[in-house]
Amino acid sequence: MSRAWARLARNRSALAAFLVLVTTTLACLVGPLFTGHDPGRIYPDLVRTAPGLAAHPEPDEIAPALTRLAFRMRVAASGIVVTGGSVRMVLSDAAKPIDERVLIYLPRSDLFGPASIVERQDGGRRLVVEAPVRRLRFILGTDVLGRDLLTRSLVAGRVSLLIGAVATAVALLIGVSYGAVAGYLGGVVDAVMMRLVDMLYALPFVFFVIMLLVFFRSGLGLILVAIGAVEWLDMARLVRAQTLSLRTRDFVRAAEALGLSTPAILWRHIVPNTLGPVTVAATLLVPKVILLESFLSFLGLGVQEPATSWGALIAEGSRALESAPWMLAGPASFLVVTLIALNVLGDGLGDALDPRLAET
Amino acid sequence: MIGLILRRLVQAIPTLFLLVTGSFFLIRLAPGGPFDLERPLPPAAMQNLARVYGLDQSLIVQYGRYIAALLRGDFGPSFSFRDLTVADLFARGLPVSMILGGLALVLALTVGIGLGAFAAFRRGGWIDRAIGLFAGLTLAVPNFVVAPLLQIVFGLTLRWLPVGSWEGGAPSHLVLPVLALALPQIGAIARLTRASLNETLNAQPVRTMRAMGLPPWLVARHALRGALLPVTSILGPTAAALLTGSVVVETIFGLPGIGRAFVDGALNRDYTLVMGTVVLVAVFVIVLNIVADILCAFLDPRLRTAR
Numbered sequence: 001m002s003r004a005w006a007r008l009a010r011n012r013s014a015l016a017a018f019l020v021l022v023t024t025t026l027a028c029l030v031g032p033l034f035t036g037h038d039p040g041r042i043y044p045d046l047v048r049t050a051p052g053l054a055a056h057p058e059p060d061e062i063a064p065a066l067t068r069l070a071f072r073m074r075v076a077a078s079g080i081v082v083t084g085g086s087v088r089m090v091l092s093d094a095a096k097p098i099d100e101r102v103l104i105y106l107p108r109s110d111l112f113g114p115a116s117i118v119e120r121q122d123g124g125r126r127l128v129v130e131a132p133v134r135r136l137r138f139i140l141g142t143d144v145l146g147r148d149l150l151t152r153s154l155v156a157g158r159v160s161l162l163i164g165a166v167a168t169a170v171a172l173l174i175g176v177s178y179g180a181v182a183g184y185l186g187g188v189v190d191a192v193m194m195r196l197v198d199m200l201y202a203l204p205f206v207f208f209v210i211m212l213l214v215f216f217r218s219g220l221g222l223i224l225v226a227i228g229a230v231e232w233l234d235m236a237r238l239v240r241a242q243t244l245s246l247r248t249r250d251f252v253r254a255a256e257a258l259g260l261s262t263p264a265i266l267w268r269h270i271v272p273n274t275l276g277p278v279t280v281a282a283t284l285l286v287p288k289v290i291l292l293e294s295f296l297s298f299l300g301l302g303v304q305e306p307a308t309s310w311g312a313l314i315a316e317g318s319r320a321l322e323s324a325p326w327m328l329a330g331p332a333s334f335l336v337v338t339l340i341a342l343n344v345l346g347d348g349l350g351d352a353l354d355p356r357l358a359e360t
Numbered sequence: 361m362i363g364l365i366l367r368r369l370v371q372a373i374p375t376l377f378l379l380v381t382g383s384f385f386l387i388r389l390a391p392g393g394p395f396d397l398e399r400p401l402p403p404a405a406m407q408n409l410a411r412v413y414g415l416d417q418s419l420i421v422q423y424g425r426y427i428a429a430l431l432r433g434d435f436g437p438s439f440s441f442r443d444l445t446v447a448d449l450f451a452r453g454l455p456v457s458m459i460l461g462g463l464a465l466v467l468a469l470t471v472g473i474g475l476g477a478f479a480a481f482r483r484g485g486w487i488d489r490a491i492g493l494f495a496g497l498t499l500a501v502p503n504f505v506v507a508p509l510l511q512i513v514f515g516l517t518l519r520w521l522p523v524g525s526w527e528g529g530a531p532s533h534l535v536l537p538v539l540a541l542a543l544p545q546i547g548a549i550a551r552l553t554r555a556s557l558n559e560t561l562n563a564q565p566v567r568t569m570r571a572m573g574l575p576p577w578l579v580a581r582h583a584l585r586g587a588l589l590p591v592t593s594i595l596g597p598t599a600a601a602l603l604t605g606s607v608v609v610e611t612i613f614g615l616p617g618i619g620r621a622f623v624d625g626a627l628n629r630d631y632t633l634v635m636g637t638v639v640l641v642a643v644f645v646i647v648l649n650i651v652a653d654i655l656c657a658f659l660d661p662r663l664r665t666a667r
Binding site: 199314325328332344 | 371374375378383386387389390496497499500501502504505507508509516600603604607608611612623626627629634637638641
C-alpha cells in the first residue's frame with residue numbers, strides 16, 4: 001500500500017489533478033464568502049455584464065444609468081461629471097422644488113453610494129448632487145438577471161460536488177455489500193443475485209431516472225438516491241470478482257475455522273481487502289455521477305431554483321448563447337476541469353495500485 | 361452459434377418483463393395524471409376520459425390489458441397527442457433517432473478505433489499523448505456543452521452549417537448533431553482500443569510476427585482482431601449512451617426524435633408514450649447487446665462454446 005502511495009506521488013499529473021480538486025473544493029466551500037456578492041443578489045442595472053477584471057459601472061455606463069434613474073426620480077439630470085470615485089450632476093425640475101427624498105434612488109440602484117447635496121439653486125428646483133460611484137467586479141460576468149456568475153458557479157459547485165460524493169457513497173454502499181455477499185455466499189444465491197445485475201445492466205437506466213424525477217417532484221434527496229441506485233452495478237461486479245478470489249485464501253479459511261459469523265468475516269476480512277480496486281472505481285465514478293446530475297439538471301429535471309448546480313447553470317448559459325456566451329463558458333469550465341481532474345486522478349490511482357506496473 | 365443467439369433471446373424475456381412491470385407500477389404510483397389541467401375538467405368529463413382510456417379499471421386489470429396489448433405489438437393510444445397512437449409517434453420519431461444514432465455510432469467506431477490504433481502503434485510518442493489528451497477531453501466535456509459550442513462556432517460565427525431543425529434529414533442539418541453525439545464515444549472507444557491493442561501488441565504471437573519481419577499492416581490486422589474484443593463488448597453500453605445522449609442532442613438542435621418525445625411525454629404524464637419509449641429503448645439495448653455478444657463470439661472462437 002505504501003509503495004502504491006509512493007508511485008502515486010511520483011505520478012505528476014495525478015498529483016496535479018489532486019491539487020486542482022482540493023483547490024476547486026475549497027474555492028466552492030469558502031469562495032462565495034470572498035467574492036463580494038451574494039449568489040442570489042440581482043443587480044438590475046448590470047445585466048449580462050461581460051467577464052473581466054474592470055470595475056463596474058465603467059465610466060461610459062454611468063451617464064446612461066443616471067439618465068434612467070433620473071427618469072424614475074421624475075427629474076432631469078444634466079452636467080454629469082465623473083471625478084475619481086464619485087459623480088457630480090445637476091438635477092432639475094421645471095415646475096416645482098425637488099423632493100430631496102428621491103435621492104434614495106441613487107444608492108438603491110447598486111451603482112452609486114449615498115448621495116449628498118452640494119448646492120441648492122433656484123429655490124430647490126435645481127440641485128447639485130454628488131454621489132460616490134460603487135466599484136463592483138464580476139470576474140466571470142453576470143447572467144441575464146444580473147447575478148454574479150463567479151459566485152453562482154462556486155455555489156453550484158457545492159451542489160455538484162456534494163451530489164458527486166454522496167451519490168458515489170450510496171453506489172459504493174449498495175455495490176460493495178451486494179457484491180461481497182454474492183461472491184462470498186456463492187452457489188445459487190450468487191447465481192440469482194448476479195443474474196439480477198445482468199438484467200439490470202441491459203436496461204436503459206437513464207430513462208428510468210428521468211421517469212423517476214419527472215413523476216416524483218425532483219428534489220436533492222431523490223436525485224442522490226436515483227443516481228446512486230443506478231451506478232452501483234459496476235461496483236457490485238467488481239467486488240464480487242474480488243471476493244471470489246479472496247474467499248479461498250487462507251486467512252478467510254482461518255476465520256471460518258475460528259467460527260466467525262458470516263457478517264463478521266465479510267466486514268473484517270473480505271471488504272477491507274477489496275478496497276484498493278474499489279477506491280479506483282469510486283474515484284472514476286464521481287465524475288460519471290457529476291456528469292449524470294448535470295445532464296439531468298440540463299434537462300430541467302435536476303436541482304431546482306433557487307438552488308443551482310453546474311448543469312443547471314450550463315443549461316441557462318446555452319439558452320443565452322448568442323447574447324451572453326460567458327454564461328456557458330464559466331460554469332462549463334468549472335465542470336470540465338473538475339471532471340478531467342477526477343478522471344486523471346482515478347487513472348493515476350489505478351496505475352499506482354496495478355501490480356503489473358509495480359516495477360516500472 | 362444459433363444456440364448462443366437463442367439462449368440470449370430467451371434470457372432477454374425476463375429482463376423485459378421486469379422492466380415493463382417496474383415502470384408500469386412506478387408511473388401509476390406517481391402523483392398526477394395525464395388529464396390534470398390547470399383548470400380542472402368537470403367530473404363527468406373526467407369519468408368519460410378515464411373510461412375511454414381504461415383508467416377506471418383496477419391497476420391489475422390495466423396492467424394485464426397493457427401486457428396483452430404489448431404482446432400483440434400494440435403500444436396503445438397516446439394520452440397527450442390526441443388522435444395519435446404511440447406507434448404513430450414512433451413512426452415519426454424513430455427514423456430521426458435511428459439516422460442520428462446510426463451515423464454517430466459509425467463515426468464513433470471508425471474514428472475511435474482509428475485514433476486508438478494509431479496511438480498504440482506510436483506508443484509513447486507525441487501522437488500517442490495528443491490522442492490521449494483528445495480522448496480525455498471528449499470524455500470530460502459533456503455533449504450539452506459541446507453541442508452549444510459547435511452551434512456557436514459553425515453556426516453563428518462561421519455560418520457554415522445550420523444551428524438546428526430537421527428539414528427532412530438534410531445532410532447539412534445532420535453534421536452538428538451527429539458530431540455532438542459521437543464525440544464522447546470517440547474518446548471512450550479510442551482509449552479502449554489503445555489499451556487493448558497495447559496489450560495484444562506485446563502478446564507472444566504478435567511479437568513473433570514482428571520479429572519475423574512481417575509487414576506492419578499484416579501485423580496490425582492480426583493484432584486488431586484480438587484487440588477489438590473489448591471494443592465490441594462495449595457496443596451495448598455505447599448504444600445505450602448514444603440513446604441517452606440523443607435526448608440532449610435532440611433537445612438542443614430541435615430534432616423531432618424519440619428522445620425528445622420521451623421527455624415531453626414524461627412531463628405530460630403520457631403513460632403509454634413513456635412506457636412505450638422505455639420498452640423500445642430497452643429492446644434496442646438488449647438486441648445490440650446480443651449483437652455485440654455474437655460479434656465477440658465471431659472474433660474469439662473460445663467464446664463460441666463457453667457457457
